[in-house]
């Protein structure tokens with residue numbers, strides 16, 4: 600079972616500066632920009648097929664924020680560097696997983712990080728947040744599907760203690776999660792609060808810079 604938080608990578612890099620925020624309806628446009636910026640090979644890894652722009656647009660339009668949880672990491676310009684989608688489904692919808700849990704739902708996780716922001720711990724932090732969110736939502740089975748060639752994702756899954764089954768060039772990874780506790784509830788609430796404050800600072804800085812750039816004295820620089 601994975602630890603409650605992983606604060607450093609195996610290479611010793613700190614992950615504490617990566618803030619993961621739960622996204623909402625107002626992020627749909629930013630989500631679309633994030634996914635459309637993925638190149639063909641990343642679309643293949645993320646969606647299992649090279650999804651064309653129209654289908655990516657439809658996927659983003661159909662994201663249901665009231666049913667699923669979508670997490671993001673913003674840069675200073677409020678662009679989404681990374682996105683994790685935790686889709687909750689009734690366990691009966693996945694016949695292979697029906698016997699894996701006594702809970703009513705299971706969760707499937709998909710993640711993508713902008714190519715310019717990889718190797719900084721964003722993918723791992725999104726995964727950790729998804730796992731703790733599952734526990735707090737009374738879901739004990741986290742599932743992930745990826746290509747067996749996706750060494751980076753398999754590394755993240757393995758590090759988190761996931762059980763990995765490889766077949767025909769594809770890999771299914773499962774993680775059994777413990778129940779929610781006051782610790783997991785607090786950890787998620789604190790993370791969300793930090794991410795909210797971080798977002799506020801970035802939004803205010805961006806607005807202030809926009810205003811400053813309109814001043815004649817700035818234009819003459």
Ligand SMILES: CC(C)(COP(=O)(O)OP(=O)(O)OC[C@H]1O[C@@H](n2cnc3c(N)ncnc32)[C@H](O)[C@@H]1OP(=O)(O)O)[C@@H](O)C(=O)NCCC(=O)NCCS
Pocket residue numbers: 607608609610611641644645708709710711712713716717718719720721722723724744745749750751752754755758
């Ligand atoms: C998979 C992906 C989300 C990882 O995001 P990321 O932010 O770069 O991930 P992190 O920085 O948290 O971690 C990367 C880890 O993989 C390791 N890694 C990188 N390349 C690797 C490789 N070729 N083989 C094995 N491990 C590798 C890094 O060393 C790091 O390990 P560490 O944390 O122990 O130091 C990102 O590469 C991506 O968006 N890929 C395209 C979409 C995709 O594959 N999605 C997953 C399927 S749902």
